[in-house]
Amino acid sequence: MSKGRKALSPYDIDLRKVISSNLKRLTKTRGLTQMDLAEKTGIPQSTLSGYFAERSTINFKNLEIVANFFKVDKSEIDPRYGNNGFQSGTVTHTKLEPFQIDIKELAQAKTEAKKPKEIDLADILDDVTSFGGRRLDDSDREALRLFLMGRLSK
Incomplete structure (x- = not known):
């Protein structure tokens, strides 16, 4: 039996969709390709391709680089960094915290x-x-x- 990664949660799947959609919107409105973005940010095109194709979730370092390049808030790319969270399927996810306790x-x-x-x-x-x-x-x-x-x- 092979030991692979565990299946993504619906939350992770939806998060990747939102991030991908936001990256596509930002590059399209500025007339950029993934290769252009890779060259201008120093992030490998293969890494960016994973974000665009929903195969991987952007990490904080790359999020910061991309947000700075586009001159937008990190939350415009990754909703986990916003105040209002985002809608995933039928569940609204609020800004992530390690534990949510009253x-x-x-x-x-x-x-x-x-x-x-x-x-x-x-x-x-x-x-x-x-x-x-x-x-x-x-x-x-x-x-x-x-x-x-x-x-x-x-």
Whole structure:
């Protein structure tokens, strides 16, 4: 059995489509080809081709180079860097954060002098997702719960 990369999530597929579409729009409106863009940015044409053909996702360094070249905000190419996120299938993805937790709720619980065991972290952590939008598995959720319990008890 070969060990390949895991299948892309619907989020990653949609993200690549958006980035590809944005790059195509920017190059077309300026009358550039992928080769022109490669020559002007120093990014290999094969790398750019991967972005245009939705085979790969642009990395931060190349995003910054391309955005600077076009004199646009990074979010005009990659929606992860915008404030409003983007629509993927039927799900709206907000700006990505490593974890999406209601920190205000946790802080309020602490300021109300509740003991950590009185806070229902299990309920709060049910909606936590990873960077890529994947729900945390039970072991990750438990590790995060223990970490937060330790932080709240200080």
